[in-house]
């Protein structure tokens with residue numbers, strides 16, 4: 001064929017050893033998959049926030065006349081709990097990488113408990129709301145954002161419980177913990193993205 | 208390398224490990240990327256034929272003024288189904304199928320990163336597409352155009368099932384597109400053959416990487432906005448209801464934030480296909496590879512900044528419009544780079560091997576330039592106002608979509624059919640197909656520019672005589688029949704050649720990329736020995752492939768004595784060997800997950816109570832899918 005042979009610019013191959021099967025971090029396709037899932041979800045979440053402000057910009061009054069700005073205390077506490085919730089698992093990951101699975105067994109339930117408290121507080125505060133999803137676009141945004149965040153926390157609770165059950169069976173160790181890593185990536189995303197929702201829904205209407 | 212697969216000492220064991228179940232059970236459970244990819248392509252092509260028949264129905268109705276072949280209501284459903292099918296059920300799934308089939312072969316992998324997710328995506332696609340067509344058969348199809356604008360589509364003006372089907376099934380479909388995109392990205396980033404650093408990746412792989420990244424950023428906008436419309440319709444929210452604080456323009460912004468990139472999601476893979484085909488037949492490496500790759504990245508980025516050019520007439524401040532007009536015109540520069548690269552590849556190479564695939568590739572360049580020119584015209588605000596919603600627009604986007612996407616899709620079939628089946632397509636029939644299609648296409652659509660300038664609006668089911676549109680419409684309809692006939696020739700060609708075509712051998716065109724280094728069709732494990740790549744067109748370069756020693760990992764991967772499906776993983780940029788990915792085999796759970804989710808999506812149309820039921824079923828399916836491995840998707 002026409003193109004002249006080029007000398008290889010880059011010696012292509014790792015050394016003469018065999019290759020591992022258990023990959024973690026950026027070596028693992030599963031972690032990349034989890035990151036892309038987060039990118040998709042983060043795009044949806046940001047467009048949600050953009051939509052909120054788009055409708056708000058077009059509105060004469062926000063919140064609409066006769067609606068009080070939302071209660072602040074309970075959602076703030078809930079938000080803090082949710083932000084803390086991935087921390088235990090994050091801490092337990094290091095011993096796990098050194099093959100100590102013990103800390104994960106208590107860190108996971110602790111984190112899940114925090115996330116559950118968030119959910120419970122949020123449900124309570126929504127039940128008290130006077131603006132409903134079908135009274136005004138303001139309510140539609142609040143309820144759908146809350147529902148979206150809540151659904152994600154439910155996902156974390158379910159996935160976390162499954163990981164916990166697997167951990168109890170001794171499934172994870174130094175050589176196998178991508179599942180936990182992927183859960184953590186997702187969990188952190190859920191906590192951080194709901195912070196943006198929180199700022200949009202609870203802080204922004206007051207300024 | 209080009210040896211017969213059976214000659215490899217591990218052939219039998221490898222094919223046993225990678226074997227797919229057969230029959231109905233196989234259809235439900237087989238995950239191998241080539242099986243799933245081919246199935247995506249065939250299913251998408253069936254939708255293309257359906258949408259083409261709808262186009263024929265429309266053109267027959269419009270052949271003469273004041274015909275009554277179909278009712279106005281049916282016409283509305285037909286153009287909506289035609290547009291939605293072509294955009295959502297044909298082009299994107301076909302291109303994803305092509306990528307699912309080819310990308311692993313081109314990067315020297317044995318499988319994609321998440322094989323079961325692949326199968327899940329196919330089931331979602333199939334269920335959503337079939338559901339839309341069931342609605343059409345029942346006379347309940349959506350009827351408000353492929354971009355489904357509220358307030359027309361809101362609960363107030365369009366109660367009834369039609370729009371319900373659109374909002375639920377299009378959202379569902381996007382799940383499939385997103386899943387395939389994640390799959391394609393991770394496969395490209397992590398599973399390339401050792402030595403295939405980013406700057407050696409085939410251009411088709413580059414375009415699919417950028418396309419998939421665009422899907423990941425753009426499709427969520429469509430998911431969100433159709434979700435909002437679904438909530439408006441099913442639960443009484445007011446996102447698009449101006450009387451209660453909503454705003455229909457929110458739909459337009461979100462839809463076109465997806466919609467314009469979607470055009471490039473369809474176009475970039477075509478650029479990739481053509482950039483693979485032209486060098487092979489011009490017998491010369493692609494000119495300015497680096498610039499072409501850069502232009503692909505630039506187009507991908509810029510296309511997120513131009514969506515407002517679909518909204519020139521809605522009353523946005525002129526200053527804003529100027530910005531979007533300038534950004535839109537900027538896209539011509541990277542496009543021109545690509546066109547010059549193809550032309551100079553041909554110029555410096557040769558035009559002797561004018562195969563059907565090459566004809567379609569060159570036809571693409573010509574028609575795409577025409578579509579691009581009218582694109583620049585309508586990017587200018589005043590002209591846009593003049594031709595808005597006329598047949599000029601219909602002509603423009605068909606030049607882009609048929610010329611720019613359908614011709615390359617045909618080219619890809621002529622080019623890779625030998626790889627898919629081991630047989631060549633008939634070249635004589637291929638030429639007839641090409642010429643009849645191109646002539647019919649121009650007869651149909653070139654004239655529509657004039658019809659549009661004469662003022663005929665789009666989406667009308669008939670018109671009065673004597674407005675100067677009569678002969679134009681009649682000729683357009685005749686052209687459509689020519690095109691339809693040429694597609695019949697293509698189908699005959701495929702059907703006959705699949706069984707009786709001449710044997711292709713592993714590399715009938717003397718290609719340069721890795722898919723030609725294995726048999727046609729490839730064995731179910733693709734490559735027995737991991738190909739080690741030392742150049743951009745490995746098969747064209749002496750010592751472009753393979754290595755001097757056989758390190759232990761090479762032996763490990765070609766010897767599946769532990770009966771696991773394995774493929775090599777490498778680093779993202781330089782593709783240094785990192786590890787061995789163990790990949791899952793056949794499973795019924797992806798199908799059950801898709802069915803569980805369709806309980807939620809289809810059920811939502813009757814009662815929202817079915818949504819949590821579907822989600823709970825989906826959780827159970829996911830649990831079964833991962834248990835006991837529990838290692839993520």
Ligand code: HEM
Nearest residue numbers: 262265286287290293294352353608609613665666667687
């Ligand atoms: C191959 C032959 C084709 C013919 C004869 C054809 C014909 C037509 C006609 C007559 C219309 C206008 C209907 C109206 O405004 O009343 C239309 C609309 C449309 N076509 Fe095609 N088409 C073809 C292929 C395609 C392809 C390949 C695509 C996309 C990949 C496509 C996408 C669309 C879209 C998006 C619309 C707009 C539908 C709407 O107004 O909502 N068409 N087509």
Ligand SMILES: [Cu+2]
Nearest residue numbers: 467514516517
């Ligand atoms: Cu556009």
